[in-house]
Amino acid sequence: MLKKNLLALPVALAVAGVAYAGSGMLPEDALEMQIKKTNSSSYLTQSPQNLMMMPDNPAWEVVEAGEALFKQPRGPKNASLEKCDFGKGPGVLEGAHAELPRYFADTGKVMDLDTRLVHCMKTLQGFTNDDPAIKQKHGSKTDIMKLQAYIGSKSSGMPWNPPMNHPLEKAMRDAGEVMFYRRSATMDFSCATCHTQTGKRIRASVLPSVYDAADWTKAISWPAHRTSHEQVRSSQHRVLECLWQMRYPDIKNGSDASIAMISFWTDAARGEPVIVPDLKR
Amino acid sequence: MFNKTPIAAVAAASLLLIAGGCSATNAGKTEAAKPMAMAAAAPAAPAKVDYTKMSAKDLAEYLIFEAEGYDLKQATQEGTSGRDRLVQDEIQKACSLMKGQEVSDKDREKVMALAAASIKYPEGGIKLGDWKKGRELAWSGFGYRTAHNPDDHSKREAGGNCYNCHQLATDRTGGDIGPSLTGYGKNRGASEDMLKYTYDVIYNPHTYFACTNMPRMGAVGVLNHKQIADIMAYLFDPASPVNK
Structure with missing residues (x-):
């Protein structure tokens, strides 16, 4: 990584200026920018192997599969997802993930990438909850994961900017904040137990702090390929898995509780670049 | 529980x-x-x-x-x-502190009193068990995870999760959310007071550290008296790698 990225760094920094104008940046370049910005934080640099593999991230195959799926007429209504509105207008994917979760007037709800995608698959394509296309949530082979990886990649390098104009967006973010600090279950853990100090470790793993936005953006940049799972994973999956370790019961996929948490954690990365698809342990 | x-x-x-x-x-x-x-x-x-x-x-x-x-x-x-x-129970409620928030004096007293009252001591007093068993318990992060992949306690006992947050013996990598406990017994000695203090901290650490991040391993029943004795042996026994 070092050799390649040392050469790539000036390019990455040059691109950085453009990225904030809305044209995006490769995830490896966005990450390199954060590493530079944090003076090589221990969280961002903990896996040299993953940094080196970023340009060859297996998630790119999933992104490509997602693009094909997105454009393909599917479902009972034989429609593509090209008219799906992720918040920036029908079919606009550039920067859409960077502004999720957000309020959608057509449902009256704050929705994250996962729930908004499912909404479009139902309304535009006619899928139902029982169809495998919607029912199967996790793993690189699922439609949901392929589509999320594709849509998410269209925000790479753009700053997280979930809107807080609608009162519901603020309410969900604030409830998510309370949940972040709320201790319960067998071990009295809250999210804050592990994610409020910079550079601390669980065993050998360096933890990201919610107070350190430059690190935090990588923590919340999903979809990402997880090398330990050999799968691309979503934000919803991250919530699920953290809570499993915390000895909580299953959080329901797409529940307002899960979206509140994702709203808070996305807000905490505001202004820092999206790194999608990322590569994580 | x-x-x-x-x-x-x-x-x-x-x-x-x-x-x-x-x-x-x-x-x-x-x-x-x-x-x-x-x-x-x-x-x-x-x-x-x-x-x-x-x-x-x-x-x-x-x-x-x-x-x-x-x-x-x-x-x-x-x-x-x-x-x-x-x-949430009373301690969890009092200790769900938001950013920049500190536990009030009133809550601190309440938490410490509740914690102290929760501690049950083994019959025959606090004794050290088998440090080798304690070593594995300190390492194990197994137990009480439910969600999509529940831990099966009939196949394996729940562990102490100590290494998640503490460095103990240096032959394994521990976390650093909690303080390093390397050389614990060697540095502190094994007086009756030190044994009681250590037992209390494992059983319910809020007794001394109100709203600590550390779980209440005895009070909530994750570790029983024998398991605590084994983990304490790992901390105190001169033969334990913690003290080498």
């Missing part, structure tokens, strides 16, 4: 329902006055509530319990439910 009385749990649930009911756009006086009736109706037809009219705290509780954001019926290893895992 969490020292919660059934009465307290019912009271907490009722309060939540009242909080939800007051915020319900269509909630009349009669509904608010009948929390139990609402409880029966809630799963089938959740009341339409205006999230923006609720405090962040009330909304969080609503999303967890009333909106059933979690699988509240999920079975747990201790024979309770997902709901029981999520209902």
Whole structure:
């Protein structure tokens, strides 16, 4: 990584200026920018192997599969997802993930990438909850994961900017904040137990702090390929898995509780670049 | 398991329902006055509530319990439910401190008193067990995880999770959310007071450190007396790698 990225760094920094104008940046370049910005934080640099593999991230195959799926007429209504509105207008994917979760007037709800995608698959394509296309949530082979990886990649390098104009967006973010600090279950853990100090470790793993936005953006940049799972994973999956370790019961996929948490954690990365698809342990 | 009385749990649930009911756009006086009736109706037809009219705290509780954001019926290893895992006891409530918030003097006293009162000592006093067993218990992060992949306690006992947060012997990598305990017994000695202090901290660390991040391994029943004795041997035994 070092050799390649040392050469790539000036390019990455040059691109950085453009990225904030809305044209995006490769995830490896966005990450390199954060590493530079944090003076090589221990969280961002903990896996040299993953940094080196970023340009060859297996998630790119999933992104490509997602693009094909997105454009393909599917479902009972034989429609593509090209008219799906992720918040920036029908079919606009550039920067859409960077502004999720957000309020959608057509449902009256704050929705994250996962729930908004499912909404479009139902309304535009006619899928139902029982169809495998919607029912199967996790793993690189699922439609949901392929589509999320594709849509998410269209925000790479753009700053997280979930809107807080609608009162519901603020309410969900604030409830998510309370949940972040709320201790319960067998071990009295809250999210804050592990994610409020910079550079601390669980065993050998360096933890990201919610107070350190430059690190935090990588923590919340999903979809990402997880090398330990050999799968691309979503934000919803991250919530699920953290809570499993915390000895909580299953959080329901797409529940307002899960979206509140994702709203808070996305807000905490505001202004820092999206790194999608990322590569994580 | 969490020292919660059934009465307290019912009271907490009722309060939540009242909080939800007051915020319900269509909630009349009669509904608010009948929390139990609402409880029966809630799963089938959740009341339409205006999230923006609720405090962040009330909304969080609503999303967890009333909106059933979690699988509240999920079975747990201790024979309770997902709901029981999520209902906070007094210590959890007092210690859910937001950014920049510190525990008040009143809460600190309350937490320490509750913690001290929770400690049960083994018959025959605090003794050291087998440090080799303690070493494996200190390393193991197994146990009490439920969700999508529940830990099966019939196949393996729950561990102490010590290495998640502490460095102990240096032959394995520990975390650093808690202080390093390398050389614990060698540095502190094994006086009766030190043994009692260590037992108390493992059993319920809020006795000395109100609102610490550390779990209450004895008080909540993750570790029994024998397991605590084994982990203490790992900390104190001169032959233990912790003290080498």
